[in-house]
Amino acid sequence: xxxxxxxxxxxxxxxxxxxxxxxxxxxxxxxxxxxxxxxxxxxxxxxxxxxxxxxxxxxxxxxxxxxxxxxxxxxxxxxxxxxxxxxxxxxxxxxxxxxxxxxxxxxxxxxxxxxxxxxxxxxxxxxxxxxxxxxxxxxxxxxx
Amino acid sequence: xxxxxxxxxxxxxxxxxxxxxxxxxxxxxxxxxxxxxxxxxxxxxxxxxxxxxxxxxxxxxxxxxxxxxxxxxxxxxxxxxxxxxxxxxxxxxxxxxxxxxxxxxxxxxxxxxxxxxxxxxxxxxxxxxxxxxxxxxxxxxxxxxxxxxxxxxxxxxxxxxxxxxxxxxxxxxxxxxxxxxxxxxxxxxxxxxxxxxxxxxxxxxxxxxxxxxxxxxxxxxxxxxxxxxxxxxxxxxxxxxxxxxxxxxxxxxxxxxxxxxxxxxxxxxxxxxxxxxxxxxxxxxxxxxxxxxxxxxxxxxxxxxxxxxxxxxxxxxxxxxxxxxxxxxxxxxxxxxxxxxxxxxxxxxxxxxxxxxxxxxxxxxxxxxxxxxxxxxxxxxxxxxxxxxxxxxxxxxxxxxxxxxxxxxxxxxxxxxxxxxxxxxxxxxxxxxxxxxxxxxxxxxxxxxxxxxxxxxxxxxxxxxxxxxxxxxxxxxxxxxxxxxxxxxxxxxxxxxxxxxxxxxxxxxxxxxxxxx
Numbered sequence: 001x002x003x004x005x006x007x008x009x010x011x012x013x014x015x016x017x018x019x020x021x022x023x024x025x026x027x028x029x030x031x032x033x034x035x036x037x038x039x040x041x042x043x044x045x046x047x048x049x050x051x052x053x054x055x056x057x058x059x060x061x062x063x064x065x066x067x068x069x070x071x072x073x074x075x076x077x078x079x080x081x082x083x084x085x086x087x088x089x090x091x092x093x094x095x096x097x098x099x100x101x102x103x104x105x106x107x108x109x110x111x112x113x114x115x116x117x118x119x120x121x122x123x124x125x126x127x128x129x130x131x132x133x134x135x136x137x138x139x140x141x142x143x144x
Numbered sequence: 145x146x147x148x149x150x151x152x153x154x155x156x157x158x159x160x161x162x163x164x165x166x167x168x169x170x171x172x173x174x175x176x177x178x179x180x181x182x183x184x185x186x187x188x189x190x191x192x193x194x195x196x197x198x199x200x201x202x203x204x205x206x207x208x209x210x211x212x213x214x215x216x217x218x219x220x221x222x223x224x225x226x227x228x229x230x231x232x233x234x235x236x237x238x239x240x241x242x243x244x245x246x247x248x249x250x251x252x253x254x255x256x257x258x259x260x261x262x263x264x265x266x267x268x269x270x271x272x273x274x275x276x277x278x279x280x281x282x283x284x285x286x287x288x289x290x291x292x293x294x295x296x297x298x299x300x301x302x303x304x305x306x307x308x309x310x311x312x313x314x315x316x317x318x319x320x321x322x323x324x325x326x327x328x329x330x331x332x333x334x335x336x337x338x339x340x341x342x343x344x345x346x347x348x349x350x351x352x353x354x355x356x357x358x359x360x361x362x363x364x365x366x367x368x369x370x371x372x373x374x375x376x377x378x379x380x381x382x383x384x385x386x387x388x389x390x391x392x393x394x395x396x397x398x399x400x401x402x403x404x405x406x407x408x409x410x411x412x413x414x415x416x417x418x419x420x421x422x423x424x425x426x427x428x429x430x431x432x433x434x435x436x437x438x439x440x441x442x443x444x445x446x447x448x449x450x451x452x453x454x455x456x457x458x459x460x461x462x463x464x465x466x467x468x469x470x471x472x473x474x475x476x477x478x479x480x481x482x483x484x485x486x487x488x489x490x491x492x493x494x495x496x497x498x499x500x501x502x503x504x505x506x507x508x509x510x511x512x513x514x515x516x517x518x519x520x521x522x523x524x525x526x527x528x529x530x531x532x533x534x535x536x537x538x539x540x541x542x543x544x545x546x547x548x549x550x551x552x553x554x555x556x557x558x559x560x561x562x563x564x565x566x567x568x569x570x571x572x573x574x575x576x577x578x579x580x581x582x583x584x585x586x587x588x589x590x591x592x593x594x595x596x597x598x599x600x601x602x603x604x605x606x607x608x609x610x611x612x613x614x615x616x617x618x619x620x621x622x623x624x625x626x627x628x629x630x631x632x633x634x635x636x637x638x639x640x641x642x643x644x645x646x647x648x649x650x651x652x653x654x655x656x657x658x659x660x661x
Contacts, residue, residue: 043237043249046402048395049576052248052256052476057313059246091246100242 014113277454280437284455289497317475352619354574356607
């Protein structure tokens with residue numbers, strides 16, 4: 001039975017490792033991959049009048065940049081490996097949005113890389129991996 | 145040149161200089177002030193013309209704003225009370241499509257508009273109102289704030305409905321656009337004329353009340369705390385920072401200000417609440433003074449009517465409802481329903497006036513800054529007989545400072561930071577409003593925009609450097625002239641808002657518009 005694996009992908013080294021790991025698994029088990037890129041965004045942030053005016057324009061620019069520079073190359077790479085793949089691009093809180101994408105796609109697994117932050121910063125700000133481990137509705141694989 | 149001619153020239157210069165000496169002693173400022181007064185006095189007099197009610201001078205412009213607010217309140221069936229829960233749900237994002245994440249949210253539009261209005265009016269203006277009008281002014285101020293919510297609702301709905309959306313995805317909105325497009329849509333003449341008039345007043349207001357007044361008062365508060373020093377120092381620093389932001393494109397400063405200002409606002413209201421709680425035994429007396437002062441003779445100059453004028457005036461000065469400035473800030477929101485931004489914007493006068501201004505007033509009243517006569521219970525007037533005597537004789541921002549410091553002595557330093565930041569965020573907002581009006585008149589273009597921005601920086605410097613009564617009068621007058629033009633337009637365009645309101649409310653009831661899970 002073919003399942004979907006959501007891979008949280010931010011273009012980092014760790015994300016590439018996670019995607020490679022997921023590709024290997026998917027190939028072995030006949031699963032498909034959803035490459036999910038989340039642009040960090042809070043609707044409760046504070047913006048200047050100028051930023052408000054240009055927001056829609058900037059958003060379009062950010063989306064097309066993420067599409068061409070981050071998603072397109074890796075999607076092609078996964079396809080070349082012979083695994084069926086789609087890409088999702090969204091704004092929002094990273095962990096919460098990954099959970100939402102998992103629900104929307106009806107996926108069976110989440111795989112993410114680990115940035116390796118420890119200590120104070122992750123204690124204060126939390127980490128995506130830590131949050132996902134607590135709130136994800138499906139099993140989460142964290143690739144070191 | 146012969147030596148004789150040289151001597152003559154020297155003599156002529158000498159005589160000229162001698163002749164000029166008294167003028168120099170009098171100060172270039174004063175001369176400039178005088179001529180500026182001659183040139184603009186008539187305009188100031190028209191805007192602040194007072195008529196006589198029961199023997200009291202009542203500025204017509206205050207009546208104009210309050211009557212406008214009252215008309216919108218009744219016409220829209222008390223929308224500012226009925227729709228508050230819905231407005232809060234909109235700000236929380238309950239009705240926002242998650243696929244629109246990354247676009248300007250209702251919260252962001254509201255926060256940006258608020259940081260343009262929460263400013264010195266809330267801190268200094270309220271102290272002036274309570275100092276002259278007594279605690280009763282607070283009651284009228286709250287009432288005017290509640291009515292003003294309907295004006296904001298009207299102008300911000302129109303601001304979003306008739307904004308310009310350009311191909312590159314940027315948006316421009318504001319009264320000049322709804323005047324032009326809205327009047328054309330209704331087949332009414334004069335929209336373009338109103339738009340041009342509004343834009344002119346908006347540019348003048350952005351240099352005056354939104355700029356010179358702010359840097360002037362920020363300098364006053366700074367020298368109040370650190371000690372007297374020349375205004376040009378503040379002027380150069382402020383103008384330099386504003387230059388970096390609006391011309392240098394150094395967005396980080398503006399971003400930091402936008403983030404710190406809400407925090408300062410919360411700190412200000414929080415401290416006020418703590419002071420009120422600390423004086424809980426006085427709260428009955430304070431509210432008693434506020435209510436009795438609103439309707440009865442309490443010893444202030446002008447009695448209850450004096451309290452009413454001061455309260456109405458400060459509310460209008462502070463929340464800018466009906467002025468049209470907020471319609472520019474709110475118009476960038478991403479929504480398919482213009483009226484939703486109207487609902488959100490009606491929270492603005494509530495937060496600005498009913499919450500923040502009221503806190504200032506309560507702290508001044510509850511900490512007993514205003515001196516009463518123990519025998520009669522009436523307020524004692526100061527030597528000039530125009531304002532109530534205060535404990536340490538201060539007025540304006542110094543009175544607010546004294547009231548807060550009576551409980552927490554360190555708060556005067558927090559207050560000076562708050563004043564500077566509020567002034568700065570108000571300047572950034574108004575530089576944007578003015579620029580929008582400028583490009584409406586002259587078109588967009590680097591050079592044209594640069595001229596406006598350089599002039600803006602110059603006025604920041606000028607505002608802190610000189611004390612020009614007539615210039616400040618004129619800048620206030622320009623902001624209120626915006627309201628004259630804007631409210632005329634709102635009267636003509638309010639049926640459009642009504643149609644939007646009826647349609648939206650019926651779709652909300654039928655369940656066609658629902659929350660996103």
